[in-house]
Amino acid sequence: MSIQSRIPRTTKKAGSLIPVLPLLPIKLPTPVEEKGKWLTFELKTRVGQPNDATKYKKQVRKFEEGSPQEWIDLLRDVDEIWTQNAIAGATDRMSTIRALVRGESGVTFDAALAAARLDAAGVEQVLTTDHVKTALDAVALSVFPHRALEVQKTWMNRRMFKPAELTTRQTSAAINRLNNALPLFPTGTEAAKFSTTEIIGLLEWSLPPAWRTKFDLDGYVPTLHSQMRLIESCEAIERNEFSEKETKTNESNNNNKKQKIGKPNRAGKMREKKQAHESASKYFCSEHGANSTHATADCYTLKNRAKSGGAVSGHGTKRSFSNKSFRKELNMLAKKSSKKKVLDLYATAVKREQAKLAKKSSKRKKREESSDSDSDSDMSANLIVCPARPKKKASVLKNRASAKARKVKPLETIEEEAEYQKKVQWLQDHGESDLDEPREEGELPVAESPADSSESD
Numbered sequence: 001m002s003i004q005s006r007i008p009r010t011t012k013k014a015g016s017l018i019p020v021l022p023l024l025p026i027k028l029p030t031p032v033e034e035k036g037k038w039l040t041f042e043l044k045t046r047v048g049q050p051n052d053a054t055k056y057k058k059q060v061r062k063f064e065e066g067s068p069q070e071w072i073d074l075l076r077d078v079d080e081i082w083t084q085n086a087i088a089g090a091t092d093r094m095s096t097i098r099a100l101v102r103g104e105s106g107v108t109f110d111a112a113l114a115a116a117r118l119d120a121a122g123v124e125q126v127l128t129t130d131h132v133k134t135a136l137d138a139v140a141l142s143v144f145p146h147r148a149l150e151v152q153k154t155w156m157n158r159r160m161f162k163p164a165e166l167t168t169r170q171t172s173a174a175i176n177r178l179n180n181a182l183p184l185f186p187t188g189t190e191a192a193k194f195s196t197t198e199i200i201g202l203l204e205w206s207l208p209p210a211w212r213t214k215f216d217l218d219g220y221v222p223t224l225h226s227q228m229r230l231i232e233s234c235e236a237i238e239r240n241e242f243s244e245k246e247t248k249t250n251e252s253n254n255n256n257k258k259q260k261i262g263k264p265n266r267a268g269k270m271r272e273k274k275q276a277h278e279s280a281s282k283y284f285c286s287e288h289g290a291n292s293t294h295a296t297a298d299c300y301t302l303k304n305r306a307k308s309g310g311a312v313s314g315h316g317t318k319r320s321f322s323n324k325s326f327r328k329e330l331n332m333l334a335k336k337s338s339k340k341k342v343l344d345l346y347a348t349a350v351k352r353e354q355a356k357l358a359k360k361s362s363k364r365k366k367r368e369e370s371s372d373s374d375s376d377s378d379m380s381a382n383l384i385v386c387p388a389r390p391k392k393k394a395s396v397l398k399n400r401a402s403a404k405a406r407k408v409k410p411l412e413t414i415e416e417e418a419e420y421q422k423k424v425q426w427l428q429d430h431g432e433s434d435l436d437e438p439r440e441e442g443e444l445p446v447a448e449s450p451a452d453s454s455e456s457d
Helices: 068-084 090-100 103-116 129-143 148-158 168-184 196-205 209-218 227-261 266-279 300-307 323-333 339-385 394-406 411-430 450-456
Strands: 038-044 055-061 283-285 289-291
Touching: 038 068, 055 068, 068 090, 068 129, 068 168, 090 103, 090 129, 103 129, 148 168, 168 196, 168 227, 196 209, 196 227, 209 227, 323 339
Parallel strands: none
Antiparallel strands: 038 055, 283 289
């Protein structure tokens, strides 16, 4: 086996000095938070009076493998119960302890009590208060760490300092509380407590170094005087420090106001933006975001844009291009790379887009030219294919119109057409085509009669 597997690892540093009881006690759960772990006792206000009608209730927390602080609190509560109710019998004291000590701690108490009642011959003796005290000491040995009394006194001499949240008077009271708890440690007695002079020394060396420097300048030695004198001297320093802190805070606030009135720095601007963003959470506008003045329905910008025919939302508006916006965009892109590279990229992109634009414009011109030529050819084809119709005589048109109005065809036109049809039929029968010869407009072909043809023959 390796040394790491045999020795357990701890989060504490090697040689660190940690107190068993800290200067500020650990806050434990209240009876309201843990109802099942508390017992209520009725105590008399006057000790040893059997008919005392004035009583008060005391709630005591049950102990079950707790911390040294909880064990000391239990011992003090038990001592109060025994004293106020005048419980001196060993059996009554044992029953009180058994009601409050549970779990493995209760088993340890019963085992230690049974072992204490046996004499050298192994005969059980009558229960006494000394047996109960011996059993309580055995439980304390299982609760407290190794060399608890020595570690606690060494910490109070070397590593105990006044907390910033406590005054000197409160620190003095906390030191006296720890000193009175030393006899309750395993192997602890009244002789283990610090003397009055030693308590003054502990309080002095727990103070800040600047305060001790002030005592040296004044020629004041705390251990040569009473503890109250030391407390009064420290309270005078505390009052002066409090007033100095107030003046410094006021000066710093005034300086901050002057900076804001003048030219605020970047941190001040960020702070103002953060405060404005936090305060602007009352309304929400789709154009201006979260603000403290208006909602989307009451936004004048959106209303004016809708009246002017622009887009209502900010996504539909056209962004204007300017030198300032272009420079801003260049600076933003040049944060992660050099400005020269960004400009080269822009130049290549511009050349590529210009080439595309020139190509598109040339294609458009060719398309327009081809469409113009096609339209000209279509017009010429229409002129060739569709000849103009010959104009009819005005008299014929007039006769047709009048006949249409009377719904009767004119006689002259009927006779002319019948004669014309006869001539055409005769020419077709004899194989002649005088109709194809050119003639003037409106002239009818002249057909030879059969008599004329015979004469010619």
